[in-house]
Each structure stands twice: as structure tokens, then as C-alpha cells.
Amino acid sequence: NAGVTQTPKFRILKIGQSMTLQCAQDMNHNYMYWYRQDPGMGLKLIYYSVGAGITDKGEVPNGYNVSRSTTEDFPLRLELAAPSQTSVYFCASSYSMAGASTDTQYFGPGTRLTVL
Amino acid sequence: DAKTTQPPSMDCAEGRAANLPCNHSTISGNEYVYWYRQIHSQGPQYIIHGLKNNETNEMASLIITEDRKSSTLILPHATLRDTAVYYCIGANLFFGTGTRLTVIP
Numbered sequence: 001n002a003g004v005t006q007t008p009k010f011r012i013l014k015i016g017q018s019m020t021l022q023c024a025q026d027m028n029h030n031y032m033y034w035y036r037q038d039p040g041m042g043l044k045l046i047y048y049s050v051g052a053g054i055t056d057k058g059e060v061p062n063g064y065n066v067s068r069s070t071t072e073d074f075p076l077r078l079e080l081a082a083p084s085q086t087s088v089y090f091c092a093s094s095y096s097m098a099g100a101s102t103d104t105q106y107f108g109p110g111t112r113l114t115v116l
Numbered sequence: 117d118a119k120t121t122q123p124p125s126m127d128c129a130e131g132r133a134a135n136l137p138c139n140h141s142t143i144s145g146n147e148y149v150y151w152y153r154q155i156h157s158q159g160p161q162y163i164i165h166g167l168k169n170n171e172t173n174e175m176a177s178l179i180i181t182e183d184r185k186s187s188t189l190i191l192p193h194a195t196l197r198d199t200a201v202y203y204c205i206g207a208n209l210f211f212g213t214g215t216r217l218t219v220i221p
Contacts, residue, residue: 004159033209042203042211043160059210090159104150107159 002026004108006091012114013081021076021111023091031094032074033058033105034066036087043090049074050097081115088112120149120204125216128198134191136215138204141185147207149180151189153200154214160203163189194219 007022025032030051035043035058045058049068063085065077074093078085089112092105121139128134140149148167152160164171164178166187171178177190191198196219203214 035211040213042213044211045209088157092159104162104165105152105160107161109159110157112157 004091004093004106006089006108006111008111009109010112012116013078014116015081015083017081018077018079019081019113021078021089021091021113023074023076023108024072025074025091025093025106026072027093027095027106028071029093029095029106030071031097032068033092033094034064034074034076035090035092036060036085037090037110038087046076046089078113083115086113086115119208119210120206120212122202122204122212122215124213125218127218127220128191128194130196130219130221131193134189134194134198134217134219136189136191136202136204136217137186138189139186140204140206143184143206145184149178149184149187150205151176151178152203152205152211153198154203155197155200160211163202191217196221 004025033048034046037043044060047066049055055066088110090110091108094103094105096103150165151163154160166178180187199219201214201216203211
């Protein structure tokens with residue numbers, strides 16, 4: 001059981017470039033989440049998904065897009081990278097909706113993104 | 117939805133109990149309180165959660181006040197490896213800035 005995996009671990013982008021952060025889980029979890037964490041700050045929810053084909057916005061969705069074509073994968077797309085998107089990005093998953101049940105979130109190791 | 121507030125930092129001597137408070141005065145009646153911790157820049161790790169009753173597992177204990185407006189995470193015998201940022205969150209998945217616990221040798 002690999003749990004939640006994220007690729008790449010590190011990435012440097014130039015302003016205006018695009019990229020996709022990959023996230024996969026092998027625990028057959030229905031719910032998946034994307035967070036960003038700026039230096040010295042807590043995590044902020046970007047998007048989440050309650051199952052294949054269903055996504056919804058979190059606290060800070062602007063500048064990002066997501067899709068969920070399979071249960072296992074939940075990629076995060078940055079279309080026009082900006083310096084304000086420099087952050088560490090964490091993906092998480094849970095069987096049911098975290099916070100509204102006894103279920104908990106499992107987090108990936110994160111992707112450190114720098115936009116110059 | 118509850119937003120939680122926590123002290124920004126705390127110190128604890130190695131081997132002593134670490135008591136980390138969290139205020140969640142706007143929590144609703146059926147909303148769980150969760151605790152996670154983040155060591156260095158790793159992904160957060162689940163510790164414990166509770167609704168009304170006190171809870172204990174192999175990592176920690178959670179004491180929730182009767183009015184559910186606050187809770188305390190207790191690490192009974194803190195070790196150096198418990199140095200981390202501890203987050204208390206509710207159903208809205210708002211992590212806040214957490215409490216940075218430093219365990220001192």
C-alpha cells in the first residue's frame with residue numbers, strides 16, 4: 001500500500017508556464033483534496049472531489065483547475081503560473097468526507113513549487 | 117462551521133506531558149474535532165479525533181469540554197520526535213497556523 005503519492009517532489013516554473021501536479025491514492029478512497037501551504041502558514045483547501053467526475057471549490061481555488069476521471073487520480077492544473085502560487089502543495093484522501101464523519105485524511109509528501 | 121484558534125507556540129520538557137489547547141467556540145453539535153501534526157515540511161499526520169467524549173489512542177489523549185467549546189490534546193510523555201506543528205480542525209477543514217510544539221531535552 002503506497003498510500004497517497006505525489007509527483008513531482010520539486011518544480012521551478014517561469015511566470016506564465018503551465019503544469020500539472022499529480023496525485024494518486026491506492027486506498028480506494030472516495031474523497032480527495034488539494035491544499036496549499038505558504039511559508040509559516042497553515043494549509044488552505046484549494047479543491048476537493050467526492051468521487052470520480054465530481055469536484056468542488058475550496059477556500060482558494062483561483063488560478064487552479066482539477067479533474068477526477070478515476071477514483072485513484074486527482075491532478076491539479078496550473079494554467080498560467082504566477083509568483084503568488086509559490087507554495088507547497090499537499091494532496092490528501094479519505095474514505096468519507098473528512099470533518100463530517102469519523103473518517104480521517106491521509107496526506108501525501110507534498111510538491112514544492114517555485115514560480116519565478 | 118467552526119474556525120479554531122490555538123496558541124502559536126509552546127515548549128515542553130522531554131518526558132513531561134504536553135498539553136495543547138484549542139478553542140472551537142463556534143463548533144456545531146455534530147461536528148468532530150480533529151488533531152493533526154506536521155513534522156518539518158512533511159504532509160500532516162492524523163493523531164486523534166473526538167465528538168463529545170474524551171478519547172485516547174496510542175499516540176495521545178483528547179479532552180473535550182462539556183460545552184464542546186474547547187479541547188486539549190495531551191501527549192503524555194513528550195519526546196524530541198514530538199517536536200512539530202499541531203493543528204486542531206473542524207468540519208470546514210480550516211487548518212489555521214496551529215501550535216508549534218518544541219520538546220526541549
